[in-house]
Amino acid sequence: MDIVQFSKEIRRQTLRCIHSQGSGHVGGSLSIVDLLAVLYSKHMRVDPSEPRKAGRDKLVLSKGHAGPALYATLALKGFFPLEWLDTLNKLGTRLPSHVNINLTPGVDMTAGSLGQGLSCACGLALANKAKGYDATVYVITGDGELQEGQNWEGAMFAANKKLDNIIVFVDCNRMQIDGYTADIMNVENIQAKFEAFGFATQRVNGHDFDALDKAICIAKSQKGVAHCIVMDTVKGKGVSFYETMGLGVHSTAVTDEQYKLALEELE
Amino acid sequence: MEMRKSYVNRLAQLMRQNDKIFVLDSDLASAGGTKPLYAEFPDRCIDVGIAEANMTCIAAGLAAEGFIPFIHSFAPFSARRAFDQIAVSVCYSEQNVKIIGFDPGITATTNGGTHMSFEDVAAMRALCNVAVLDIVDDVQIAKALPDIVNYNGPMYIRFMRKQTERVFDEDYEFTFGKADKLFDGDDITIVASGMSLIDARAAAAALRERGVSVDLLGIHTVKPLDEQAIIDSARKTGRVLTVENHSIHGGLYSAVCEVLSAQCPTLCDAVAVRDKITQVGSLDALKRDYGLSADDIIARAEGLLAKRRV
Ligand SMILES: Cc1ncc(C[n+]2csc(CCOP(=O)(O)OP(=O)(O)O)c2C)c(N)n1
Ligand SMILES: [Mg+2]
Numbered sequence: 137m138d139i140v141q142f143s144k145e146i147r148r149q150t151l152r153c154i155h156s157q158g159s160g161h162v163g164g165s166l167s168i169v170d171l172l173a174v175l176y177s178k179h180m181r182v183d184p185s186e187p188r189k190a191g192r193d194k195l196v197l198s199k200g201h202a203g204p205a206l207y208a209t210l211a212l213k214g215f216f217p218l219e220w221l222d223t224l225n226k227l228g229t230r231l232p233s234h235v236n237i238n239l240t241p242g243v244d245m246t247a248g249s250l251g252q253g254l255s256c257a258c259g260l261a262l263a264n265k266a267k268g269y270d271a272t273v274y275v276i277t278g279d280g281e282l283q284e285g286q287n288w289e290g291a292m293f294a295a296n297k298k299l300d301n302i303i304v305f306v307d308c309n310r311m312q313i314d315g316y317t318a319d320i321m322n323v324e325n326i327q328a329k330f331e332a333f334g335f336a337t338q339r340v341n342g343h344d345f346d347a348l349d350k351a352i353c354i355a356k357s358q359k360g361v362a363h364c365i366v367m368d369t370v371k372g373k374g375v376s377f378y379e380t381m382g383l384g385v386h387s388t389a390v391t392d393e394q395y396k397l398a399l400e401e402l403e
Numbered sequence: 404m405e406m407r408k409s410y411v412n413r414l415a416q417l418m419r420q421n422d423k424i425f426v427l428d429s430d431l432a433s434a435g436g437t438k439p440l441y442a443e444f445p446d447r448c449i450d451v452g453i454a455e456a457n458m459t460c461i462a463a464g465l466a467a468e469g470f471i472p473f474i475h476s477f478a479p480f481s482a483r484r485a486f487d488q489i490a491v492s493v494c495y496s497e498q499n500v501k502i503i504g505f506d507p508g509i510t511a512t513t514n515g516g517t518h519m520s521f522e523d524v525a526a527m528r529a530l531c532n533v534a535v536l537d538i539v540d541d542v543q544i545a546k547a548l549p550d551i552v553n554y555n556g557p558m559y560i561r562f563m564r565k566q567t568e569r570v571f572d573e574d575y576e577f578t579f580g581k582a583d584k585l586f587d588g589d590d591i592t593i594v595a596s597g598m599s600l601i602d603a604r605a606a607a608a609a610l611r612e613r614g615v616s617v618d619l620l621g622i623h624t625v626k627p628l629d630e631q632a633i634i635d636s637a638r639k640t641g642r643v644l645t646v647e648n649h650s651i652h653g654g655l656y657s658a659v660c661e662v663l664s665a666q667c668p669t670l671c672d673a674v675a676v677r678d679k680i681t682q683v684g685s686l687d688a689l690k691r692d693y694g695l696s697a698d699d700i701i702a703r704a705e706g707l708l709a710k711r712r713v
Contacts, residue, residue, distance in 0.1 A: 157513065200517065225513040227684030227692055232515040248517030249484060250453050280430060283452035314432045314450050321452030383433075
């Protein structure tokens with residue numbers, strides 16, 4: 137499957153997953169799909185038949201509420217059956233709306249209480265160095281999430297310890313729950329902030345596969361420094377009525393009708 | 404009415420009368436229902452963004468200048484995420500901050516384990532001088548708010564955002580620190596806090612049908628606890644069952660046992676969460692899974708009734 141088709145299929149399965157529950161975190165799931173498509177088709181060195189394989193690359197989905205997008209990706213990669221996607225948030229499920237390291241094959245860290253992922257990634261990256269693994273730890277945070285001070289403790293640590301095996305992606309979709317991030321508590325200039333902490337940074341269109349791929353290659357080739365890639369994204373990306381829904385898209389319904397229309401758009 | 408709606412309507416009235424009240428949110432003003440206050444009181448409402456620890460200390464600073472800040476988030480984030488900030492800047496510093504925890508325990512439902520607080524009452528209760536309220540319905544939160552505003556000191560208040568079955572009618576009078584007597588009975592005492600009062604009431608009614616007379620106490624103030632009401636009831640029935648949407652460790656059960664073991668040793672048991680990892684699901688499914696449903700209350704009550712009195 138080429139990457140355009142792969143990302144469409146991830147979006148379809150993401151909406152299938154949320155539709156099974158009737159509603160959920162549609163916006164922030166769809167905004168990271170293109171990144172997941174690039175990571176899982178070109179970069180993540182993982183083995184679906186051995187999800188906990190030693191020395192693998194890891195992904196910390198710090199904005200843990202975007203679980204459905206990651207579940208769709210993992211299911212399509214063969215980590216577990218696609219049917220699991222229909223069990224989102226049902227009692228006893230392996231797929232809770234916030235990612236859980238112990239429940240889901242392919243999930244490398246629990247998240248959902250925002251702001252903890254980068255620090256956990258620092259620990260994973262340190263462990264990789266201690267064990268001599270040549271593996272990368274990818275982190276995805278939200279833009280609103282950067283308001284949690286712990287991110288900056290993590291950033292200071294990663295930069296000081298020269299954790300060049302960490303790549304942080306900021307999903308800059310410009311929205312949080314209560315409003316536009318710039319209106320609630322502006323986090324910009326994100327690139328300059330990470331730069332000031334000692335990161336090597338880039339800023340790309342988070343829906344441009346080639347730009348994402350190139351940015352990741354550049355980050356991997358630069359040793360001795362931690363990396364941050366700020367992605368300009370659209371919350372609800374890929375489905376017209378979610379893209380234009382405004383702030384409500386953070387957590388919203390996927391009705392039978394919406395699901396049908398979305399699938400048509402994602403043909 | 405939804406509890407958040409009832410809460411915010413009453414808070415708006417109180418803010419009109421009292422210009423010391425501040426509202427602080429951490430990106431859950433829309434979810435928690437405080438958003439409408441921003442239009443009416445733009446100078447006294449602040450959304451700090453996703454930064455609960457920061458919010459807590461900003462509130463402590465406002466309180467040190469005589470303001471009365473109400474800070475809001477989901478229960479795990481307002482109580483747990485900012486615990487040291489509450490302990491030092493609010494509690495140890497004796498600052499008059501009101502900490503609101505939405506959707507405690509299983510009422511977090513589909514937000515799942517990361518959002519499910521089974522330890523918030525225990526944590527808050529262990530801090531000195533923090534009053535702890537567990538509220539059951541829209542009437543109770545509205546009636547409690549004037550007392551919450553007038554109480555001078557740190558207070559933690561947990562309640563679910565959505566609509567619940569009503570326990571109290573409009574004539575209800577809230578008295579801080581006092582238990583509500585719902586049923587009078589002689590065979591067994593049931594003490595329930597917050598959301599669990601709804602199921603405890605259903606269980607008590609069902610037990611009455613079976614010929615068991617239940618003394619039912621509703622507890623909104625878990626700390627300071629209405630010790631006398633609990634001792635009086637325990638003396639009468641000799642058996643006390645507590646019911647709470649919280650861990651068995653450190654919450655209502657612990658508070659009741661602390662009182663009774665010292666002043667009136669009594670057979671006790673608890674309907675509470677017993678060291679079980681947090682789950683995701685619908686409220687009813689979670690109630691059954693955690694053994695917090697009316698049927699579970701009846702079963703435990705019958706078990707306790709079968710035991711010999713001490
Ligand atoms: C510590 C913590 N506080 C609050 C929340 C509730 N919450 C969930 S998602 C969210 C907004 C996240 O905004 P952003 O990071 O920009 O994510 P995105 O726009 O990608 O969905 C909030 C406040 C939480 N999960 N964790
Ligand atoms: Mg965002």
